[in-house]
Amino acid sequence: QSVLTQPPSVSAAPGQKVTISCSGSSSNIANNYVSWYQHVPGTAPKLLIYENNKRHSGIPDRFSASKSGTSATLDITGLQTGDEADYYCGAWDSSLSAGGFGGGTKLTVL
Amino acid sequence: DVQLVESGGGLVKPGGSLRLSCAASGFNFNAAWMSWVRQAPGKGLEWVGRIKSKGGGETTDYSAPVKGRFSISRDDSKNTIYLQMNSLKTDDTAVYFCTWTGYTYLQSWGQGTLVTVSS
Numbered sequence: 001q002s003v004l005t006q007p008p009s010v011s012a013a014p015g016q017k018v019t020i021s022c023s024g025s026s027s028n029i030a031n032n033y034v035s036w037y038q039h040v041p042g043t044a045p046k047l048l049i050y051e052n053n054k055r056h057s058g059i060p061d062r063f064s065a066s067k068s069g070t071s072a073t074l075d076i077t078g079l080q081t082g083d084e085a086d087y088y089c090g091a092w093d094s095s096l097s098a099g100g101f102g103g104g105t106k107l108t109v110l
Numbered sequence: 111d112v113q114l115v116e117s118g119g120g121l122v123k124p125g126g127s128l129r130l131s132c133a134a135s136g137f138n139f140n141a142a143w144m145s146w147v148r149q150a151p152g153k154g155l156e157w158v159g160r161i162k163s164k165g166g167g168e169t170t171d172y173s174a175p176v177k178g179r180f181s182i183s184r185d186d187s188k189n190t191i192y193l194q195m196n197s198l199k200t201d202d203t204a205v206y207f208c209t210w211t212g213y214t215y216l217q218s219w220g221q222g223t224l225v226t227v228s229s
């Protein structure tokens with residue numbers, strides 16, 4: 001079981017917006033920074049967002065994120081077919097003294 | 111440019127050992143925290159462990175499934191980290207990624223190396 005909970009899949013049409021949720025607890029999301037990663041299978045995962053809402057270098061502003069309490073969300077606007085990938089949230093878990101990821105959300109751009 | 115190149119993966123029998131290496135370049139390795147993440151076939155990403163810099167005491171942390179069996183070390187003279195994996199189980203079969211860790215996030219990732227544990 002993953003430390004964080006994400007929906008298995010989301011989908012939307014090109015040009016539309018999609019939101020991916022990430023649910024955790026007081027030992028991870030509520031009291032630690034959240035990061036988001038994009039992974040196209042067979043390639044190296046890529047950091048999108050760090051420290052809850054800061055875009056990593058080179059990431060377009062179509063990607064944004066926020067955090068509230070024990071949940072976080074990643075928004076992707078102006079969807080492109082190239083955005084099809086698996087998206088993961090991550091956070092440190094203070095109770096486990098270990099890092100953790102969500103189970104991943106597969107984005108399909110219809 | 112940042113480069114992380116993993117090596118050492120392969121086929122090993124249950125109960126066996128394997129040591130993975132990750133050669134880093136393009137950033138100040140001496141000050142860097144480094145982590146290992148794995149992805150089992152058809153599964154999501156799983157955090158394995160991390161090692162802090164020498165300045166951070168080279169402290170290590172591990173996930174529960176690998177604690178006591180895996181250990182992470184570093185050689186700053188070679189810009190390399192290692193993942194020593196002992197008492198391997200079939201559940202350890204995965205692609206193992208090396209990452210440059212920005213304290214609370216995984217900043218850059220290698221391409222990964224495949225470890226298969228099977229009899």
